[in-house]
Amino acid sequence: MKRLLGLLLLAIVSSCDPPATAGPRPEVLAALGQAKAYHHLADVYLDDGRPGEAIAALEKILEIPFPPGATDGADAVLDARARLGKLLLGVGRLDDAGRIVEEGVRGARGESFFLANLYTVAGELHEARARLPGADAAAERRRAIESYGRSIEINQRIQKQLAEGSP
Amino acid sequence: MTPDDPATPEEQARAARLAALVDGALAGSVPPPVMAAEERALLDTAAKIRAARSLSPARREAVLGTIFARRRRALVPWAVAAMAAAAALLLALRPPTRPPAPPSASALVGRIEGADAGAARARLDVLYADRLAGYRRALLDGRTR
Numbered sequence: 001m002k003r004l005l006g007l008l009l010l011a012i013v014s015s016c017d018p019p020a021t022a023g024p025r026p027e028v029l030a031a032l033g034q035a036k037a038y039h040h041l042a043d044v045y046l047d048d049g050r051p052g053e054a055i056a057a058l059e060k061i062l063e064i065p066f067p068p069g070a071t072d073g074a075d076a077v078l079d080a081r082a083r084l085g086k087l088l089l090g091v092g093r094l095d096d097a098g099r100i101v102e103e104g105v106r107g108a109r110g111e112s113f114f115l116a117n118l119y120t121v122a123g124e125l126h127e128a129r130a131r132l133p134g135a136d137a138a139a140e141r142r143r144a145i146e147s148y149g150r151s152i153e154i155n156q157r158i159q160k161q162l163a164e165g166s167p
Numbered sequence: 168m169t170p171d172d173p174a175t176p177e178e179q180a181r182a183a184r185l186a187a188l189v190d191g192a193l194a195g196s197v198p199p200p201v202m203a204a205e206e207r208a209l210l211d212t213a214a215k216i217r218a219a220r221s222l223s224p225a226r227r228e229a230v231l232g233t234i235f236a237r238r239r240r241a242l243v244p245w246a247v248a249a250m251a252a253a254a255a256l257l258l259a260l261r262p263p264t265r266p267p268a269p270p271s272a273s274a275l276v277g278r279i280e281g282a283d284a285g286a287a288r289a290r291l292d293v294l295y296a297d298r299l300a301g302y303r304r305a306l307l308d309g310r311t312r
Contacts, residue, residue, distance in 0.1 A: 029302050036291050114279070
């Protein structure tokens with residue numbers, strides 16, 4: 001009798017645990033792991049004084065086939081573009097940096113801190129172009145202001161959503 | 168002669184006479200006016216025993232209340248078991264709840280400052296660690312392939 005009572009109470013208590021969050025799909029996790037490895041590889045190349053190979057490693061992230069609809073993948077790719085853009089800017093390859101950043105901004109599906117960050121990098125690129133000899137500095141600075149403005153707006157919207165409890 | 172020896176005819180007759188007297192007294196009959204002292208003492212004792220067995224209404228209610236209280240206490244484990252079984256059945260039959268979605272990557276890393284624009288590796292490390300932990304939990308719970 002007492003044993004039955006104890007078993008029943010144990011069953012009730014174990015059913016009352018709060019549900020854990022849904023786990024990610026294995027294919028998304030694997031793709032994220034790949035991107036993580038390429039980032040670390042790029043770090044090693046940079047520490048070794050081989051920025052060209054670091055750039056190549058980061059470009060590989062853009063080719064990872066993240067599953068469709070995986071927002072984590074989309075955010076990881078946006079962030080990789082931001083890092084790649086900064087790296088290309090650092091080695092003077094502004095056109096390549098601009099292409100990488102523009103592709104990311106045009107292809108973004110939704111707003112996130114990562115998209116806002118990419119707009120920040122876009123703003124830095126336009127600032128760098130404005131300083132180039134013979135550049136249309138006013139136009140580039142105007143584009144920089146637009147990019148920074150977009151970044152600020154997106155950041156504000158995302159912060160507001162998070163404050164209101166939206167994931 | 169010992170107490171274990173069988174009763175003599177005289178003893179049996181005396182016992183029968185005393186029994187008749189006690190039965191008569193308990194039935195309300197008036198005892199004979201003349202009785203041996205020993206017989207009167209025995210009759211008085213029987214009457215006292217009979218009186219002690221009867222309970223006043225208050226005392227009767229108190230005794231009965233104790234008896235039924237014991238019975239109620241004896242039912243408590245069964246009542247608890249029945250409630251626990253009903254609760255377990257309700258929990259087993261409730262529709263499965265969908266687990267909540269994990270926090271978005273934006274919620275996880277927070278706003279990215281300008282100085283950290285290129286620090287994608289650190290942010291991905293945070294994201295990957297969180298998702299890996301979630302995957303392990305789901306694996307242990309049997310909620311993933």
